[in-house]
Amino acid sequence: MRKTVLITGVSGGIGKELADRFAKDGFNLVLVARSEGKLLELAKEYRKKHGTQATVIAKDVASHGVPEEIFTELKEKGIVVDYLVNNAGFGLYGTFLETNLEQETNMIDVNIKALTIMTKLFLPDMVKRGQGGVMNVASLVAFFPGPMMSVYYATKAYVLSFTEALENELSGTGVTVTALCPGLTSTGFVDRSGMGDSKLFQSGAIMEAGQVAEEGYRGFLRGKTIIMPGARNRLMAFLPRLMPRKMVTRMVRSTQDRARH
Numbered sequence: 548m549r550k551t552v553l554i555t556g557v558s559g560g561i562g563k564e565l566a567d568r569f570a571k572d573g574f575n576l577v578l579v580a581r582s583e584g585k586l587l588e589l590a591k592e593y594r595k596k597h598g599t600q601a602t603v604i605a606k607d608v609a610s611h612g613v614p615e616e617i618f619t620e621l622k623e624k625g626i627v628v629d630y631l632v633n634n635a636g637f638g639l640y641g642t643f644l645e646t647n648l649e650q651e652t653n654m655i656d657v658n659i660k661a662l663t664i665m666t667k668l669f670l671p672d673m674v675k676r677g678q679g680g681v682m683n684v685a686s687l688v689a690f691f692p693g694p695m696m697s698v699y700y701a702t703k704a705y706v707l708s709f710t711e712a713l714e715n716e717l718s719g720t721g722v723t724v725t726a727l728c729p730g731l732t733s734t735g736f737v738d739r740s741g742m743g744d745s746k747l748f749q750s751g752a753i754m755e756a757g758q759v760a761e762e763g764y765r766g767f768l769r770g771k772t773i774i775m776p777g778a779r780n781r782l783m784a785f786l787p788r789l790m791p792r793k794m795v796t797r798m799v800r801s802t803q804d805r806a807r808h
Contacts, residue, residue, distance in 0.1 A: 549599070553577040553621075553628045555608050555665065556635030558585040561684060561729065564760030565632060566593075576601045577628065579608060579617065580635070602626060608635050609656035614664040630767075631669045633662040634684045638699040640803075651698045658702035663709070670713075670722070677721040682767045683710045687730040687775065690784045692796045695803035707773075714772045723770040727763040730754060730780035754780075 552569045556562040558580040566576055570593040578586045583605030590601035604620065606613045621628060636658045639650050666681055673679030689707035693700025710726035717724060731753045759776045766774035775781045787795045 550629040551575040552630040554632040562634040568764040608661040618668040680723040685726040694800040729759040
């Protein structure tokens with residue numbers, strides 16, 4: 548029988564690239580995002596190219612009660628979720644004093660709350676079956692404090708910490724938990740977050756979403772706990788262990804500041 552993977556935030560970027568790889572390898576999919584049109588196009592493409600079934604759920608996982616609705620709908624349809632990929636998320640650029648509170652609380656709802664609830668709902672059945680896996684898309688920034696994107700960096704630190712703790716708790720159950728920690732990636736993230744003017748983005752140190760997804764997909768199926776695509780990113784994640792915290796924070800600020808034109 549084909550295994551089924553549920554992926555949130557799948558209409559573009561890393562989420563879509565991950566879905567492409569699961570579909571190509573014969574997984575059935577549950578595609579979750581806000582854009583129904585894009586999801587229906589993807590479902591049609593996967594059926595045509597790979598013969599895989601794709602269930603479309605056009606909902607915002609951050610809205611109150613939506614994760615529970617998704618869980619109930621799949622139960623009623625008899626769809627067993629073998630793998631869960633919590634990919635939905637977004638960032639917000641600017642100092643904490645100038646950013647919008649509503650956008651920030653919405654970001655916490657997407658990046659932290661929805662991810663936690665989805666995991667809470669789907670994990671118990673995986674453990675009962677003695678197999679499965681959860682991939683949480685964190686970020687390289689999870690290892691750093693983040694001036695100019697303070698709340699976003701903090702949400703990803705939560706995702707990494709939560710994932711590592713879960714992996715320990717689930718040892719021996721047959722269920723794996725993985726944090727995918729990409730660096731700056733070529734997706735719609737930069738436009739939505741507003742960080743296009745930052746020195747970091749202007750530096751051009753950007754990976755392609757397909758490359759990130761490929762490393763993430765392979766590592767996830769091997770049961771790796773932390774996946775950090777790119778040698779440069781792995782080196783960067785090691786730096787906070789060697790430097791005083793204030794120096795790390797100043798270093799991040801220097802890369803995050805707006806570039807002068």
